[in-house]
Amino acid sequence: MSYPAQSFLSVFRSLAMVEKTVEKCCISLSSSNSHLVVQLHCKYGVKKTHNLSFQDCESLQAVFNPALCPHLLRAPARVLADAVLSFPPALTEVTLGIGHGRRVILRSYQEEADSTNKVMVTETSIGEEDFLQLHAPEGTAVTFCLKEFRGLLSFAESANLPLTVHFDVPGRPVIFTIEDSLLDSHFVLATLLEQNPCSQDLCSPSPRQPMPQKQAHSIPHLDDFTNDDIDCYMIAMETTVGSEGSRAQPSTSLPPVSQPSHDLAPASEEEEEAEPSTVPGTPPPKKFRSLFFGSILDPVHSTQDPSPVLAEDSDGEG
């Protein structure tokens, strides 16, 4: 059965009150009028009864298996929760991956379509030592919805439990698991399908440069902070007084930023939460480029066929 989460939450709205006054809570199903009955037996003989209406729905079975994901990382929820604090609240998507020196990187993700309206990019890098487990090679990365991630992180943090992240190639879902003796929860999020990963490399003459060695220039911020000698001072300016031209002209010695001529996916809604479904459909493929992990992935690997879909677009729920 399904019912709006808000109604259920409103029963337990005041946690302090619940802890102080509620002695017992009975949850039962009233078949006579299709209500979920939540009864709070409180002190002094007070009984609060909440009748929540619900709808019958299909039995849903999500198709996913964390064991099939080749990559894994596990950390106390606090470590990741601290890391996402530095992102602006409005940020929609974040990329998680392994960077140089086995550091785990979280970086704000910007859609290519926004490149004219340049936005600040924020990146947090966490040392391997802070992780309980890290089984993923350098260069792997997936992008998913930050809002959902924040939500599940705060749950894990409040339960004081470690969080395990199972992931695979971009496009395959990422599975977050939180478990202890009482509960076993899995959060499955869709990840963005990767597009040509090397077309953003400013430093190589040709747009397609698969080898990572030349990428050091494009990932200077992953260097050891204290030995940071790599600076990119490549902003050349017109130096003559009174020269005409636009406000800030880049030097002609810079290779132009290559604009890929790929079609971006039509502005369809991103599938953020994998909804279990028995009918396979095709999610709207959303392409993006892996900008900062260098092109560890061979461009040939960017799949043209959409991967098998595990879940359909969710219906427009309230």
Next chain:
Amino acid sequence: MKFRAKIVDLACLNHFTRVSNMIAKLAKTCTLRISPEKLNFILSDKLASGGVSMWCELEQENIFSEFQMEGVSAENNAIYLELTSENLSRALKTAQNARALKIKLTNKQFPCLTVSVELQLSSSSSSRIVTHDIPIKVIPRRLWKDLQEPSVPNSDVSIYLPALKTMKSVVEKMKNISNQLVIEANLNGELNLKIETELVCVTTHFKDLGNPLLPSESVSQSRHPEDMAEVHIDIRKLLQFLAGQQVTPTKAVCNIVSNRTVHFDLLLEDVSLQYFIPALS
């Protein structure tokens, strides 16, 4: 063109963060001027800001433990960058307990000011690194002439300001009644904030404020101490200025050029801020 700087002292970092927060409240977009001795935050786009201009100056050696810059050329040893002020203050906000902070001019997909913060968290054994790439626009040299330090006008009256928080709460309430405000002061240490509408006039009087000593050749010498010099200004501009002041300034002076400009001259420890609000035409 080159710029890199480092802050390791927590007090300096907090000070710089406070300045940046203030700038973010005063100007959505501003110009950052980097020169060998100083950093300036400049707002001079008179059209866009409705005539308001701002000049904020700080000595770089009071903030940065390391500072290297190379301007556009040897004769023009400065860098002018345009950026969204909020980006810088947001980046600095993540550096609250940082061990070190670095700022560099870089060119990632576009020219950026990269702020790198090294954090030492209690929850982790290793250090955490947070990097922010703030997009910037480099301002070409032919536009630099519009971004120079404004000349201090010969004011009719110069007076020390009352507590800015008090002024702010007064102006906030006045804003609900009128869009225009008259600010007037005299050489007797009196300052008034007045609003007038058809239905009501409200005036707040501040007394015993004190006036800074004037140079002897000043025009104001011949001025009667009780005479008020006044300017009609947009109340929202005054409110924006006051809302940006989070800290009590070391010194706060208001210079009034009758019917022309109000000039606020503040000193916040070692940082100077000048803010000009023009008279309504």
